[in-house]
Amino acid sequence: NVAMVDSGFYPNPYDSLNGLDFQAVATATSPTPQIDDYGHGMAIAYNVFATAPGATLLGFKQTDPAQDALEDAADSGADIITCSWGYDYEQVFPLLQATLLSIIDEGKIVLFASGNGHFAWPGSEPRVLSIGGVYSDQAGRLEASNYASGFASSQFPGRAVPD
Numbered sequence: 001n002v003a004m005v006d007s008g009f010y011p012n013p014y015d016s017l018n019g020l021d022f023q024a025v026a027t028a029t030s031p032t033p034q035i036d037d038y039g040h041g042m043a044i045a046y047n048v049f050a051t052a053p054g055a056t057l058l059g060f061k062q063t064d065p066a067q068d069a070l071e072d073a074a075d076s077g078a079d080i081i082t083c084s085w086g087y088d089y090e091q092v093f094p095l096l097q098a099t100l101l102s103i104i105d106e107g108k109i110v111l112f113a114s115g116n117g118h119f120a121w122p123g124s125e126p127r128v129l130s131i132g133g134v135y136s137d138q139a140g141r142l143e144a145s146n147y148a149s150g151f152a153s154s155q156f157p158g159r160a161v162p163d
Contacts, residue, residue, distance in 0.1 A: 001056045003078035005069045006044055006085065008036025009059035020049055024059040025076065029068040033061040044084045067099035074103045082111040082131075086120030090155045100125060114162035115149030124153040124161050132162030 009024040011034055022045065024033035036042060041059060048057050058076050062085070063069040073081045081103065087093070104110055104127050112123040114132045123130040133145030144150065153159040 001058070001076075001078045002048055002052065002080045002082060003058045003060060003073035003076050004041070004045060004048065005060045005062055005066075005073055005081065005083045006036075006041035007038040008061045009033055009041045009045060010036045010039070012042060021054075021056040022049075022059065023057070024061075025072070027060065027069075027072045029063045029072065030061040033059055035061075040084070047084075048082065065095065066093075067096045070096075070099055070103060074106065074108055078108070080109045080111065083122075084113045084131075086112055086115060086123050088115075088118045088120060090119050090121040090124050090153060092121050092125075092155060096122070097125065101127060104128070113148075114151075116147055117149060119151050119154070120149060121155065123149070124151075124156055124159055126156050126159050130161035130163045 015022050026033055045057060045059060048055055058078055060069045060073045100110060100122055111129045111131050114120060114123040114130045122128050132150060133148035134142045135145055136142055151161060
């Protein structure tokens with residue numbers, strides 16, 4: 001079971017036609033998860049199905065403050081929470097950080113993007129699994145994406161991302 005927090009999840013007939021186990025979850029803090037003004041959420045959701053075709057995916061729309069959506073995702077029963085967003089220049093927000101660490105202490109696996117060409121937090125948070133993009137060439141060899149970030153954290157000495 002995977003929960004995703006992103007920009008929204010526009011309904012798509014591809015999901016049911018291909019047997020994808022996906023549900024956009026309405027919550028008190030985010031009642032319209034099916035609205036995605038950016039188109040990012042559903043695109044990233046398909047990355048989950050590409051890497052874990054049998055996953056059950058619950059989509060939670062981002063909230064302000066961000067910790068509300070993360071708490072909803074953690075309370076959903078998901079084992080993994082994945083997020084493809086972050087804050088540039090490794091801006092750390094203490095309440096969001098405390099929420100993330102509490103969710104991890106509950107036994108959840110939390111993934112964040114390392115960044116898209118910038119130094120992103122929470123991707124650099126040491127207890128978060130930091131994810132970067134890869135390409136597969138015609139021979140099936142993997143190569144790091146030139147768009148995903150790779151950096152040594154300035155906030156957390158010894159932390160290099162992505163994992």
